[in-house]
Amino acid sequence: MSSNALGQELTGDEKASTVARGLHQFLNLGVAQLDAAVRESDAQVDKIAQCLAAITGDVQRYEASLPPDGKDASGRELVTSVRASVQGVIRGLQFYDKLIQRLTHVRSGLAIPADATAESAAAAKADWNNILDQVRARYSMVEERVLFDFMMRGLRAEQMLKALQSLREASAPGELELF
């Protein structure tokens, strides 16, 4: 049984208001945690990217210093090897960027309902379908929209994961379409 600070039993409206306030705080907590995590890791990944740019510049200078007659075969092999490693890092780091995009969309998914229900009166009037539409509109990946639609239709986690797996297999990173 819920009660207030004076030990009096809460009415139905008061209980609903307490739950709404708690949910609002919980949503804002999620937003703040995601903001902090993204900010902290963004700064570090930016440093990695800058180091990568510096390595690429160094390799270019080293390559330019090699004799033009192709005598330094080991030097050229080294250049090729470092370049291949740099390409691997570039590809890998882009998945971090994708992760950040997803986290940013999760953040929006928490912030939009949090803003719409900041006041208990507003919460009562909130158009839930409109909130869901706003959240979905922020997504930029087909996977995100599929996951969202599955969740909102109340499908089971196993069905959702199966559909996502098929999507991943069908998707082609790096795919190019010229118009």
Next chain:
Amino acid sequence: MSKRILAVDDSASMRHMVGVTLRGAGYEVVEAADGEEALEYARQHSVDLVLADVNMPRMDGITLVAHLRALPDYHLTPLLLLTTESSSQSKQQGKQAGATGWMIKPFHPDQLLATLERVLSGSIAVAAGGHSP
């Protein structure tokens, strides 16, 4: 003289990745953090190719393409969109705005360079019939 590429992305790390890839191949790379910044630059300087993300604050990539296509200097400039967005509806919007092509992130450096070379060499008919913004 090296070709000048305008790389537009709100993610600093993505701009670095594109920059490292293109500078390593001898291109001059200018970076912009969103469509508005890119448009401002493109109005004042000449650019050989624009490589833009789609989802960005202030001005998205598709709107940027539409604005650029409306400028006389950019009727024939290759405008590529590089994005995680892969829906056919969005691709269609990009095409209608006048984009030259659509590439899904994450990109493979060699593939990106080959695409740029192909587009810049003129072997691809550049779409210039996009709608005005």
